[in-house]
Amino acid sequence: MSEAQEQRTIRCLVGKVGLDGHDRGAHVIARAFRDAGFEVIYSGLHKAPEEVVQAAVQEDVDVLGLSILSGAHNTLVPKIMDGLEEYGAKEDTLILVGGIIPDEDRDELLDLGVSRIFGPGASMDEIVDFIRENAPERQ
Amino acid sequence: MTELIENLLDGDHRALARTITKIEDRAPGYRDLVSQLHEHTGQADVIGITGSPGAGKSTLVDKMAEEYRDRGLTVGVIAIDPSSPFTGGAVLGDRIRMASNTGDMDVFFRSMSARGSLGGLSTATTDAVKALDAFGKDKVIIETVGAGQNEVDIVRMADTVAVLVPPASGDDVQMLKAGILEIADLFAVNKADLDGANRTVQELREMIEMRRDELAVATGHHGAVEKTSPGGGGADEETDDEPSWSPSIVETVAKRGEGLGELLSILDDHREYLVSSGQLESKARDRYAAEIRTLLREDSAELLAEEIEARGGIEGFVDRVLDRETDPYAVADDLLDPVVECVESKRD
Numbered sequence: 024m025s026e027a028q029e030q031r032t033i034r035c036l037v038g039k040v041g042l043d044g045h046d047r048g049a050h051v052i053a054r055a056f057r058d059a060g061f062e063v064i065y066s067g068l069h070k071a072p073e074e075v076v077q078a079a080v081q082e083d084v085d086v087l088g089l090s091i092l093s094g095a096h097n098t099l100v101p102k103i104m105d106g107l108e109e110y111g112a113k114e115d116t117l118i119l120v121g122g123i124i125p126d127e128d129r130d131e132l133l134d135l136g137v138s139r140i141f142g143p144g145a146s147m148d149e150i151v152d153f154i155r156e157n158a159p160e161r162q
Numbered sequence: 163m164t165e166l167i168e169n170l171l172d173g174d175h176r177a178l179a180r181t182i183t184k185i186e187d188r189a190p191g192y193r194d195l196v197s198q199l200h201e202h203t204g205q206a207d208v209i210g211i212t213g214s215p216g217a218g219k220s221t222l223v224d225k226m227a228e229e230y231r232d233r234g235l236t237v238g239v240i241a242i243d244p245s246s247p248f249t250g251g252a253v254l255g256d257r258i259r260m261a262s263n264t265g266d267m268d269v270f271f272r273s274m275s276a277r278g279s280l281g282g283l284s285t286a287t288t289d290a291v292k293a294l295d296a297f298g299k300d301k302v303i304i305e306t307v308g309a310g311q312n313e314v315d316i317v318r319m320a321d322t323v324a325v326l327v328p329p330a331s332g333d334d335v336q337m338l339k340a341g342i343l344e345i346a347d348l349f350a351v352n353k354a355d356l357d358g359a360n361r362t363v364q365e366l367r368e369m370i371e372m373r374r375d376e377l378a379v380a381t382g383h384h385g386a387v388e389k390t391s392p393g394g395g396g397a398d399e400e401t402d403d404e405p406s407w408s409p410s411i412v413e414t415v416a417k418r419g420e421g422l423g424e425l426l427s428i429l430d431d432h433r434e435y436l437v438s439s440g441q442l443e444s445k446a447r448d449r450y451a452a453e454i455r456t457l458l459r460e461d462s463a464e465l466l467a468e469e470i471e472a473r474g475g476i477e478g479f480v481d482r483v484l485d486r487e488t489d490p491y492a493v494a495d496d497l498l499d500p501v502v503e504c505v506e507s508k509r510d
Contacts, residue, residue: 031187032186032187032250032275032277034183053253054253056251057246057249057251057252057253058246058249058251059249059251060249060250060251061251062245062251062252062254062273062275063251063252063253063254064253064254064257064273065253065254065255065257065258066257066258067257067258067261070264071264071265073264073265074264074265077264077265077266077267078257078271080175080176080179080267081175081179081267081270081271081272082179082257082271082272082273083176083179083180083182083183110175110176111174111176112176161180161183
């Protein structure tokens with residue numbers, strides 16, 4: 024492993040928030056991140072927003088990927104954003120959303136601070152590249 | 163003092179998390195951070211939990227943390243998972259089991275990966291424990307898979323080490339012989355509701371007694387050795403003045419919290435034993451000595467690597483060794499001599 028890699032390893036939290044039990048996508052993403060050389064923490068199913076916030080803060084992740092297929096994104100994402108803000112973690116965490124997000128809801132999520140929404144059909148390479156390019160600089 | 167450390171000492175979770183990140187990344191300036199932490203450490207009770215994959219470590223740690231919280235204590239957990247030697251990537255899965263403490267920020271749970279760096283992990287873990295200690299955690303739990311020297315080194319840093327053994331794991335008990343038996347202060351036969359638990363307890367008891375006999379022969383204390391009482395022992399009533407500790411065995415079902423009370427009280431007993439026997443201090447001394455040595459080894463290796471670069475790189479030396487112009491020992495002496503001279507002239 025090269026010196027540079029050792030110095031800076033991208034840490035990601037893959038979070039399943041809310042009541043949908045569809046975690047195939049989250050598993051596939053977690054594996055892809057691992058194979059890209061990231062350290063991945065998987066939250067497990069059915070997590071409350073506070074739990075995801077707690078994990079993101081304590082693990083000090085660079086990237087928070089939220090998988091939501093329940094349609095409750097307009098409720099869940101703002102709660103998570105507020106929680107991250109409370110702990111001063113919103114600024115330097117790259118927040119991504121994956122799953123089923125209707126077009127008309129996208130702008131609102133992006134306004135809240137979500138960096139990018141990856142829907143069905145997004146390729147792994149695309150997501151991994153996006154993270155590599157946009158992982159926040161840390162102080 | 164840097165702002166980050168000030169915030170950490172003030173109880174800012176984010177600052178604690180970021181400090182551990184810097185420690186893990188060995189980011190520029192991390193050494194200063196750890197130096198500043200040191201004077202605030204020494205209060206936490208550090209517990210190491212190890213055992214084969216699937217033994218139930220994470221589940222047990224979760225229940226332990228919950229119980230400690232009920233007693234009004236704060237808890238820090240460092241869970242170490244292996245990383246891929248090829249990509250460096252890792253899926254750190256221990257957090258999923260932490261179901262009892264979600265939303266409770268006073269349980270600070272941090273996943274760490276082995277990051278494939280030789281020896282570096284134990285340094286990083288030691289430093290992360292310091293961060294949790296300085297933050298004011300009463301109990302710090304280190305959780306790691308107990309396979310290989312690296313993990314044994316890590317767990318050694320704990321004041322008290324519990325080894326989890328699943329039932330009917332003849333092979334695992336075999337594995338334990340290779341180094342883990344010596345470091346265990348307590349064995350928990352977890353998943354004790356499964357078949358084979360009794361046998362595993364029996365096997366462990368035999369191993370412990372065999373080891374006690376060996377030790378007794380080695381130290382000549384034949385009469386002083388007593389058999390472990392059934393159901394685990396704790397501190398022995400010995401005829402000698404010196405209190406001694408023989409590993410206890412406890413049966414647990416971590417999932418349902420069975421045996422948890424007994425486990426925790428043995429951990430407390432061990433802590434008490436460490437204090438009363440003076441072992442706590444001598445362990446700390448050993449640990450700091452090892453830490454100083456490790457740091458020096460790393461630093462001097464780095465210094466010499468720079469020296470090699472300054473003299474044209476390792477390849478040039480290798481060429482001359484290959485051509486039989488010189489040999490590795492001579493090269494090492496050659497490189498080291500100026501350092502030795504310099505150190506000698508500056509010693510006073």
